Structures are given as structure tokens and as C-alpha cells.
Amino acid sequence: MISDVDIPVAVAVLVAACVLFGAFLTMVGCLGLARLRSFYLRIHAPTLGTSFGVLFILAGSVLFFTVSGGRIAVHEVLIMVFVSMTTPVTLMLLARAALYRDRAARSEELPLWARNPSQAGAAVVDVVSAASETESRS
Amino acid sequence: MSATILTWSLVGAQAMIGIAILATVYRLVKGPRAQDRVLALDAFYVCGMLMLLTFGIRTAASFYFEAALAIALLGFVSTVALAKFLMRGEVIE
Numbered sequence: 001m002i003s004d005v006d007i008p009v010a011v012a013v014l015v016a017a018c019v020l021f022g023a024f025l026t027m028v029g030c031l032g033l034a035r036l037r038s039f040y041l042r043i044h045a046p047t048l049g050t051s052f053g054v055l056f057i058l059a060g061s062v063l064f065f066t067v068s069g070g071r072i073a074v075h076e077v078l079i080m081v082f083v084s085m086t087t088p089v090t091l092m093l094l095a096r097a098a099l100y101r102d103r104a105a106r107s108e109e110l111p112l113w114a115r116n117p118s119q120a121g122a123a124v125v126d127v128v129s130a131a132s133e134t135e136s137r138s
Numbered sequence: 139m140s141a142t143i144l145t146w147s148l149v150g151a152q153a154m155i156g157i158a159i160l161a162t163v164y165r166l167v168k169g170p171r172a173q174d175r176v177l178a179l180d181a182f183y184v185c186g187m188l189m190l191l192t193f194g195i196r197t198a199a200s201f202y203f204e205a206a207l208a209i210a211l212l213g214f215v216s217t218v219a220l221a222k223f224l225m226r227g228e229v230i231e
Binding site: 011026082089099 | 139140141142144145146147148150151152154156157158159161162164165171172173174176177178180181184185187189191192194195196197198200203205207210211213214217218220221222224225
């Protein structure tokens with residue numbers, strides 16, 4: 001248990017501040033996920049937790065295990081690297097899938113710039129070509 | 139003294155992460171569309187991972203770290219597979 005571990009008070013305060021701030025950022029991000037109006041706004045909110053929320057909690061964990069173990073503990077960096085590399089990939093895929101589905105359903109949630117294919121940017125043209133590819137395949 | 143500070147701050151952090159998990163569960167249940175649920179599941183995975191990390195600090199045991207790493211890996215794979223399913227209607231083509 002934590003009461004068996006003897007660490008200086010200054011380090012304990014630093015670890016506590018890091019963990020509390022990281023948890024606070026995660027909470028704010030997930031409340032944004034629950035409260036924001038459309039999917040394209042909501043997709044931004046939880047990234048607050050996956051970037052700086054994870055960073056601060058892992059920093060607290062690294063600090064705690066380094067001081068309590070008496071050796072440098074850096075294995076938490078692995079999680080940070082992994083999360084920060086995979087989150088943009090998954091959210092890009094999810095946003096493009098949502099864009100494709102909303103275009104197919106002519107949803108009101110669709111952002112204005114994505115409604116008219118002739119005025120759309122390269123990303124939308126890409127989605128449209130992917131969609132037509134799927135249609136021709138099926 | 140330091141144990142008291144850490145215990146109470148970790149309880150507070152776990153309460154905040156618990157509120158975050160409740161918010162993602164609300165979005166997971168309410169929807170309204172499939173992509174909202176997938177996004178909520180992704181956020182839920184991250185919150186669960188952070189909850190395990192705070193448990194790891196609280197018990198001063200390092201085996202929670204492996205569980206957190208496994209959750210991070212599985213969360214990535216599942217979200218990519220679900221996004222691919224939403225886009226194409228099948229996962230492996």
C-alpha cells in the first residue's frame with residue numbers, strides 16, 4: 001500500500017498536483033463529450049483527456065515510481081507514446097467515416113462546407129471517391 | 139504526511155475520472171448515432187486506462203501498468219475496426 005512507501009512531502013505534493021490536474025482535464029474533456037451539440041464538435045472534446053490528461057497522470061506516475069523505487073522508472077512513457085500516436089489515427093478514421101455516413105444520409109449535422117460536393121476540399125473528394133468505390137464494388 | 143496527501147489527492151483524481159466515465163457512458167447510451175457511440179467507447183477506454191494508472195499509484199504496485207498498456211492497445215484496435223466498419227460495412231475486405 002501507499003502508506004508503506006516513504007517519499008518526501010515535496011515530491012508527494014508534486015505527484016498529487018500532476019495527477020489531480022490530469023484527472024481534471026480528462027473530466028472536462030469527457031463532460032464536453034456529453035454536452036456539445038454535434039458530432040463534429042464532440043470529437044474534439046475527449047482529446048483533452050488523451051493528450052494532456054494522460055501526459056500529466058503519467059508524469060505523476062513516473063515521478064512517484066522513480067522516487068519510491070529508487071531507480072528511474074520510464075516504462076510509463078511507453079503508454080504516452082502509444083496513446084499520442086494512435087489517437088489522431090483513430091479519430092481521423094472515425095471523422096471520415098462519420099462524414100461519409102452523414103453525406104449518405106444527408107444529415108443536418110453535416111458541416112456547411114461539406115454539403116455541396118463541388119465546393120468541397122480534397123478530403124471530401126477523397127471520401128466521395130471512396131464512397132463511389134464502395135458502391136461500384138457492391 | 140506524504141501518504142495522506144497522496145491518498146486524498148488520488149481519491150479526488152479517481153472521483154474526477156469516475157465523473158468522466160459517467161459522462162462517456164451517458165453519451166454511449168444516448169447516442170444519437172453510431173459514430174457518437176464509437177467516440178464515447180474510445181473515450182471510455184482512455185478513462186479506464188487512467189483509472190487503472192491511478193490505482194497503480196495508490197497501491198504502489200507496478201502490475202497495473204501492464205493492464206493499462208493492454209487497454210491502450212485494445213482501445214486502438216477496437217476503435218479502428220469500428221470506424222472501418224462504419225465506413226465500409228465490413229472490417230476485413
